[in-house]
Amino acid sequence: MFNYRFQWRQAWARLPEMLDGAIITMQVAVLSMVIGILLAIALTVFRRSGSRVLSGIATTWVEIARNTPALFQIYMAHFGLAGLGLHLSPYASLLLGITFNNAGYLAENFRGALKAIPDTQTRAGRSLGLSDIQAFRHIVLPQMIRISFPTITNQMVWAVLMTSLGVTVGMNLDLYGVTQDLNALTFRTFELFAMAAVIFYVIVKIIQAGAWLISRRLFRY
Amino acid sequence: MKTSALTLAACAATALTGPAFADKLDDIIGSGTLRCAVVLDFPPMGSRDSDNNPQGFDVDYCNDLAEALGVEAEIVETTFPERIPALVSGQVDIAVASTSDTLERAKTVGFTIPYYAFENAVVANDGVEISDWEGMKGKTVGATAGTYEAIWLQEKIEEWGEGEFRPYQNQADVFLALSQGQLDVTVSTVEVAEANVASGNFEGIKIVDKAPMVPDYVGLITLREEQGLLNYMNLFINQQVRTGRYAELYAKWVGEGTPADLTIPGVYR
Numbered sequence: 001m002f003n004y005r006f007q008w009r010q011a012w013a014r015l016p017e018m019l020d021g022a023i024i025t026m027q028v029a030v031l032s033m034v035i036g037i038l039l040a041i042a043l044t045v046f047r048r049s050g051s052r053v054l055s056g057i058a059t060t061w062v063e064i065a066r067n068t069p070a071l072f073q074i075y076m077a078h079f080g081l082a083g084l085g086l087h088l089s090p091y092a093s094l095l096l097g098i099t100f101n102n103a104g105y106l107a108e109n110f111r112g113a114l115k116a117i118p119d120t121q122t123r124a125g126r127s128l129g130l131s132d133i134q135a136f137r138h139i140v141l142p143q144m145i146r147i148s149f150p151t152i153t154n155q156m157v158w159a160v161l162m163t164s165l166g167v168t169v170g171m172n173l174d175l176y177g178v179t180q181d182l183n184a185l186t187f188r189t190f191e192l193f194a195m196a197a198v199i200f201y202v203i204v205k206i207i208q209a210g211a212w213l214i215s216r217r218l219f220r221y
Numbered sequence: 222m223k224t225s226a227l228t229l230a231a232c233a234a235t236a237l238t239g240p241a242f243a244d245k246l247d248d249i250i251g252s253g254t255l256r257c258a259v260v261l262d263f264p265p266m267g268s269r270d271s272d273n274n275p276q277g278f279d280v281d282y283c284n285d286l287a288e289a290l291g292v293e294a295e296i297v298e299t300t301f302p303e304r305i306p307a308l309v310s311g312q313v314d315i316a317v318a319s320t321s322d323t324l325e326r327a328k329t330v331g332f333t334i335p336y337y338a339f340e341n342a343v344v345a346n347d348g349v350e351i352s353d354w355e356g357m358k359g360k361t362v363g364a365t366a367g368t369y370e371a372i373w374l375q376e377k378i379e380e381w382g383e384g385e386f387r388p389y390q391n392q393a394d395v396f397l398a399l400s401q402g403q404l405d406v407t408v409s410t411v412e413v414a415e416a417n418v419a420s421g422n423f424e425g426i427k428i429v430d431k432a433p434m435v436p437d438y439v440g441l442i443t444l445r446e447e448q449g450l451l452n453y454m455n456l457f458i459n460q461q462v463r464t465g466r467y468a469e470l471y472a473k474w475v476g477e478g479t480p481a482d483l484t485i486p487g488v489y490r
Contacts, residue, residue: 078403079398087401167390183305187326
């Protein structure tokens with residue numbers, strides 16, 4: 001039996017602190033996506049480069065990022081690197097962990113997108129006098145981004161939700177961390193986490209709406 | 222005639238099934254099991270032995286209470302932040318989990334009188350130059366999220382306006398971070414600090430000073446409205462001290478010396 005009386009007023013008073021946390025959550029997610037997309041493009045180029053070393057690096061990265069828990073990746077960014085003498089703050093560890101994860105997933109998404117772009121396009125571009133890099137940059141890349149745009153949006157949503165794993169490495173500035181701190185202080189667990197859930201939901205809805213608007217503007221035929 | 226027979230049967234059935242508003246104390250006695258939430262990464266209060274069985278001061282305390290009630294004890298492991306959800310959702314009856322009795326928390330759950338009191342120690346990484354607790358100013362400090370010392374440290378950092386506070390999810394991570402140098406200093410209970418320094422699991426840490434806090438009085442908790450159970454547990458805690466069992470458990474789990482005084486001079490309770 002659920003024996004509890006909700007006290008919303010007490011939790012509601014903490015909303016400003018939670019919204020501050022939500023801003024940090026967004027900040028981490030956006031940064032991790034921007035860096036993650038750039039890294040994923042680099043990994044994609046590595047894989048196409050034909051160099052065994054470069055494609056080896058890219059494959060290892062993608063394999064680890066996709067086949068281990070995000071929690072493990074963030075934990076390693078904090079405690080694992082510290083074991084090697086590199087001390088990262090909780091914020092940096094969380095950002096690094098999520099960025100690593102994003103880059104791995106996005107690289108795989110990009111690979112899928114590339115399969116949908118016929119090789120003949122690159123060859124046509126080459127025959128028109130474009131260099132290899134130019135052909136990739138002007139012909140393949142824009143299409144690759146367009147085709148994988150829905151999965152990029154998904155990854156952005158996933159990045160927002162992954163910030164909640166930051167508490168395991170001592171992060172207390174993001175939405176989940178702030179909620180956890182307030183919970184310890186007041187024991188109003190259900191009210192606080194219900195509010196956090198609603199805020200997360202709204203953030204995700206905003207991202208989806210934003211992505212829809214962007215795709216309508218950028219990808220008109 | 223038929224109607225009154227039915228009414229009579231209904232009345233009899235009601236009387237036999239007992240009072241409609243049995244409280245938690247009745248439920249425990251009736252079910253024959255007392256389910257206690259205990260934090261098991263908080264030695265010497267709660268930990269696991271080499272066979273992975275729960276052990277510690279809090280575990281014994283729960284067993285004693287179950288024995289007094291004449292029921293079986295069931296230890297349910299929780300983390301500090303999970304104590305309240307476990308209690309409220311009915312997974313456990315009470316928490317014997319070193320819960321600090323703050324006024325803010327007492328708005329939500331029901332506290333007994335203190336069953337234990339902690340003093341806190343300042344523990345630092347060997348590489349950090351610090352001679353007393355005030356040396357924490359400007360350092361990167363951390364503690365287990367949701368504990369009395371974490372709340373105290375966070376307030377201190379805000380008061381000083383410099384340094385950084387990091388809450389970790391469990392005691393082991395705090396000491397790992399301290400040992401690695403991710404944290405400069407932590408504040409933990411003297412019991413935990415001594416156990417961790419003595420265990421040798423965490424290299425390069427030292428106890429520096431006592432933290433100047435009001436002793437951290439901890440109570441047993443249950444749902445706020447369970448006055449019958451709270452009343453029983455208050456008497457139980459009194460009896461534990463009276464019979465010498467409190468001192469016995471202290472000697473068993475914490476070590477030599479006298480256990481903390483659970484009364485506060487100059488006030489009734």
